């Protein structure tokens with residue numbers, strides 16, 4: 001992913017010069033308290049009007065005009081704890097940020113302290129344990145070299161100056177993604193400061209729910225102060241790019257797609273359209289020109305790699321940089337901009353990439369966009385494991401990302417329209433899920449996870465347990481689940497007779513789900529253990545090929561019952577009006593069903609009642 005270096009970063013910074021509104025008396029009092037806080041930190045709090053203000057609030061993406069209440073430049077875990085405690089006491093929110101690569105989807109930062117971790121850049125490599133311990137502000141370029149010196153590679157992405165923590169919390173898809181998987185799934189431990197100001201070490205044994213949530217759930221759960229990642233012994237690497245004139249884009253992308261389907265999981269590759277800017281620091285052969293490009297990394301020897309890329313070479317590229325490389329070279333393969341730039345971009349997952357989708361890319365990928373790329377997914381990204389975090393697996397075939405420069409409002413509007421056109425054109429092949437890290441505009445959190453795994457519901461409950469007041473501001477927030485009142489469940493006839501303790505247990509386990517009219521819901525997952533109670537709204541149960549079951553309304557329950565109604569393992573419920581449901585799903589259900597005899601009985605009766613309707 002990239003936006004080429006079209007502009008002097010100073011242009012973007014000027015655009016964002018401070019124009020703060022007049023302050024109120026309460027804000028003056030708070031500013032005084034923040035000055036006191038600043039004096040107690042190793043780091044520093046910067047406020048509007050301070051000489052460092054514009055620099056402190058600037059994001060890597062210069063098109064984003066961040067206007068927080070204050071910026072805390074933290075230098076230690078203790079600093080983070082103090083800032084979080086202050087925010088709690090003052091009813092302020094906290095937005096953790098390392099670089100601001102992911103800043104464009106962030107909400108308005110009023111009443112928010114932007115906690116910048118950029119001064120925390122320590123990296124320790126433990127070769128014996130094959131672990132890297134990385135402080136929250138470290139960039140990938142801080143890690144790649146030290147890891148390589150000790151004989152290891154890490155799962156970094158296309159750009160050396162992306163933050164390790166932000167990238168990893170959102171999934172983290174890099175050059176070894178098809179062979180080694182997503183970075184979030186290679187995290188071994190996380191240090192985190194919670195909304196209560198507690199410092200926790202998260203791993204499989206300590207706070208396993210939070211550990212799971214942060215690995216794919218983003219920055220909604222606390223401020224990460226350090227992360228530990230698995231290191232992989234450096235393999236032989238063969239990597240490079242081939243370039244053709246952009247006029248051949250359709251032909252080359254089709255060939256790349258067909259080739260990529262045949263290669264082993266050791267190959268991670270992408271096809272892209274790239275319009276190089278007309279600037280002196282761009283090599284002359286490429287300056288101001290447009291190309292279709294295939295970039296790939298092959299884990300294997302030079303001879304294996306050379307044999308694998310032969311079908312691409314037969315297309316006679318005008319430039320071919322494929323060679324045996326060191327891990328450090330991978331950081332520059334994608335030619336991402338080496339310093340902050342103003343850009344607008346967005347992405348989506350594609351189920352498939354038929355010829356018609358490539359035709360759409362050919363039509364949509366021109367200026368003002370700088371780059372439109374398609375990465376092949378699959379391989380280790382699609383292999384599930386019980387050790388994975390919330391990111392789980394990626395089941396789509398491809399991911400698209402496109403971006404363009406936004407140094408002025410006019411160009412920003414033109415690029416936004418071009419990005420939207422590209423997305424709309426590719427909508428017929430788009431997955432339901434979208435990729436956290438490539439979503440540069442706000443998306444509903446539910447779209448970031450597969451529906452059938454209930455990941456989003458579980459994340460919401462974990463958020464409610466650790467940050468019910470939603471102190472933390474993430475670029476893709478996971479809202480805290482509402483606490484389910486016992487009385488609401490007791491209103492459902494089938495559960496009305498449950499003993500109080502069992503109702504409490506049920507209420508503690510259920511989550512709330514809101515559905516818009518027309519949403520299809522899989523009522524029964526593969527393990528057959530999901531129950532929904534309908535609080536408001538109506539729904540039809542769809543039973544393809546079978547009799548039409550009666551519609552469901554408030555007080556009705558579906559889930560196991562849908563199995564009984566339709567005789568299928570999976571039934572689909574189509575909401576007619578906006579619905580509010582209480583859901584008891586997979587793992588939660590299993591956790592309580594054996595322990596609660598009356599509940600078990602209630603669920604059995606539930607099935608019998610509905611089948612007799």
Ligand SMILES: Cc1cc2nc3c(=O)[nH]c(=O)nc-3n(C[C@H](O)[C@H](O)[C@H](O)COP(=O)(O)OP(=O)(O)OC[C@H]3O[C@@H](n4cnc5c(N)ncnc54)[C@H](O)[C@@H]3O)c2cc1C
Pocket residue numbers: 001002003096097098099100101102103106117136156157158159161162163164165166167168169170171172173174218219220222223224225336337437438473474475476
């Ligand atoms: C040029 C470029 C190349 C990219 N290449 C890739 C790629 O190859 N693969 C890929 O998967 N993604 C890629 N991305 C997307 C990138 O991974 C996301 O933008 C990511 O969020 C950047 O992390 P950051 O820390 O640098 O950004 P930031 O904007 O600082 O952080 C993004 C979010 O992460 C969370 N966060 C950051 N630090 C903390 C913390 N200490 N505690 C809690 N939460 C925190 C916050 O919610 C924050 O809003 C790229 C982006 C750009 C602009």
